[in-house]
Amino acid sequence: MTTTKYVLFDLDGLLIDSERVYTEVTNEILLPYGKKFNWTLKANMMGKHERVACEYLVNALQIPLTVDEYIAQRNAKQNEAWPRLALRPGALELVTHLKAHNIPIAVATGSRKSSLMQKCNAPVVHHLMSLFGENCVTADDVGPGLGKPNPDTFLIAAQRLGADIGYDVNGVSSPSKENLLARDSCLVFEDAVPGVQAGLNGNMKVIWVPEPELLDLYKDDDSVKGVYQTLTSLQDLKLSDFGLPDIK
Incomplete structure (x- = not known):
């Protein structure tokens, strides 16, 4: 791996x-x-x-x-x-832990920047987003028609972190073997099916964290085949499965 x-x-x-x-x-x-x-x-x-x-x-x-x-x-x-607004269970602990261990992290959201700023009116969201610094890709950063399930949102986010993924800002993507290895070194966390597809379409490892109702609808659907792990909560994550230090 x-x-x-x-x-x-x-x-x-x-x-x-x-x-x-x-x-x-x-x-x-x-x-x-x-x-x-x-x-x-x-x-x-x-x-x-x-x-x-x-x-x-x-x-x-x-x-x-x-x-x-x-x-x-x-x-x-x-x-x-x-x-x-509140945070999802385990979210702050996970992001804080990764940042403390100098693991490059980014947000890749389908929301517009204006919507994100509104959500940051919640103190807990503002604090969470501050941990990502400038590493946040919104719908405003992605070309027309290239939102999820297209991989561009995640590809742009990975590129911002310095990953050599072979992506052109115009949506032209012709990755080399080295680019594909760099994409495989990206771990994507998603709850929504289009986001799962976006990560898979970007040749990245995807961890799916769906609500129980969504899991019931899609657990046997072809659209989520290929996910690396399916979790019921971020609190169930074992980072050592991906070569990263576990939360103590």
Whole structure:
């Protein structure tokens, strides 16, 4: 197994408990129309660009709102909720541990930078993100149409950390054998299926940390075949499996 040199994290639902907020806000908007947000809908939205996900929901449920109207309502309600955000179990301990051992770490999120700044109004999120410094790739850093499940978000993040992965900023990727070895030295943590696919499409090792409901929907699906490990929580991680020092 290639030695792990770089660790890349998704953000929403993996490090921060934003998926709970997304669900609560969505159900609040849908209530007047007699609709309810379920895990099948949620699974088809997780990890995708904001507008793509919202277009899917509006069309799937045929609610009498334009996509722009829905996004405006959603953003207003979410912005009220972000200061109360919590971290996912084990997230702060893991990131703090890796940073203390000088393991290069980065966030690779499908959220826009403006959305991330809103989430950082929660003190715990602000502290967590400070551990990554400038090593944070958002949807604003990725070319149009190249968001997850395309690998570009993770490839750009790895490149920022100094990994020689053979990636061109225009989305042109023709990796050499050495580039592929560098990609294999990247360990990706994801909760959403498009993110899992993005890591796999980037030839990286992927650890999937899904919610139980998502695992039930996708555990036998071809889209997640190839994941290196599936965990129920970051607290279950054994870093020595990847040549990294375990948390004591």
